[in-house]
Amino acid sequence: MADLLLPFQLPFMQMAFAIAVATAVPMALLSCFLVLRGWALMGDAISHAVLPGVVLSYLVGLPIAIGAFVAGFVCAAGTGWLRDNSRIKEDTAMGVVFSGLFGLGLVLYASVPTTLHLSHLLFGDMLGVTWAEVGWAALAGAIVAAALMAFRADLVVQIFDARHARAIGLPVRLLHYGLLALVALAVVGALQSVGIILSIALLITPGATAFLWARRFGPMLAAATGLGFAGAVIGVYASFWLDSAPAPTIVLVLSLAFAASFARARLVERAARRAAP
Numbered sequence: 001m002a003d004l005l006l007p008f009q010l011p012f013m014q015m016a017f018a019i020a021v022a023t024a025v026p027m028a029l030l031s032c033f034l035v036l037r038g039w040a041l042m043g044d045a046i047s048h049a050v051l052p053g054v055v056l057s058y059l060v061g062l063p064i065a066i067g068a069f070v071a072g073f074v075c076a077a078g079t080g081w082l083r084d085n086s087r088i089k090e091d092t093a094m095g096v097v098f099s100g101l102f103g104l105g106l107v108l109y110a111s112v113p114t115t116l117h118l119s120h121l122l123f124g125d126m127l128g129v130t131w132a133e134v135g136w137a138a139l140a141g142a143i144v145a146a147a148l149m150a151f152r153a154d155l156v157v158q159i160f161d162a163r164h165a166r167a168i169g170l171p172v173r174l175l176h177y178g179l180l181a182l183v184a185l186a187v188v189g190a191l192q193s194v195g196i197i198l199s200i201a202l203l204i205t206p207g208a209t210a211f212l213w214a215r216r217f218g219p220m221l222a223a224a225t226g227l228g229f230a231g232a233v234i235g236v237y238a239s240f241w242l243d244s245a246p247a248p249t250i251v252l253v254l255s256l257a258f259a260a261s262f263a264r265a266r267l268v269e270r271a272a273r274r275a276a277p
Helices: 011-037 040-060 064-084 090-111 118-123 131-150 152-160 162-167 172-190 195-213 217-242 246-275
Strands: none
Touching: 011 040, 011 131, 011 152, 011 172, 011 195, 011 217, 011 246, 040 064, 040 090, 040 172, 040 195, 064 090, 064 172, 118 195, 131 152, 131 172, 152 162, 152 172, 162 172, 172 195, 195 217, 195 246, 217 246
């Protein structure tokens, strides 16, 4: 029994558990809004686009979180501008903007001397975090979660029927860019733990899995939050015994949960069709 509790007793594992939960729970909440909004690719775009901001902020001596947030929001705003001022569809604009910014980030990283480890930026370094970094991730996550809960009703109306939201006087454009800013902030908060590449899984999988279980938005939020928390804890715990990196293990756990939920949903649908007269 003592061996089973060993991961919870080691200081570096305690920090890994803390930052995993601080990152996964708010991103799970956010994933519900993104899945319903059809913005799964937006999370992918922003997560890739933060790289040039990270490198540039390092070069000028600013905290990398500031540069990452600015770059992520520029990606989101640029996508919206292209969509509104050309015939290009939103998904195409996302691909153009985020691939361009990601390429710029890689060129900057390769052309200037830095002590930043590219693998840590791309895939995270959960086992090497400090309590200060845990605190930053928790603060970013708390801001994201608080904003989502404070404007939950307005965001839901805007997501499902933007015309109705505009007709009843809601600030549709502010809600639109506010949600994008929260995505950028969530990705920045996840940089140290799961990195640029794997953060997309936390922005999609919990919400997509909860969507298969819930019929109403409230239960969907609760299910996604529970899944994010459980996936973070189980993933970090399993990585200790598997001798694997925590972030990919968390993603694997969440992916397995989605696969099981999808299989269950298919079985329920087949049973319902057979029972129908």
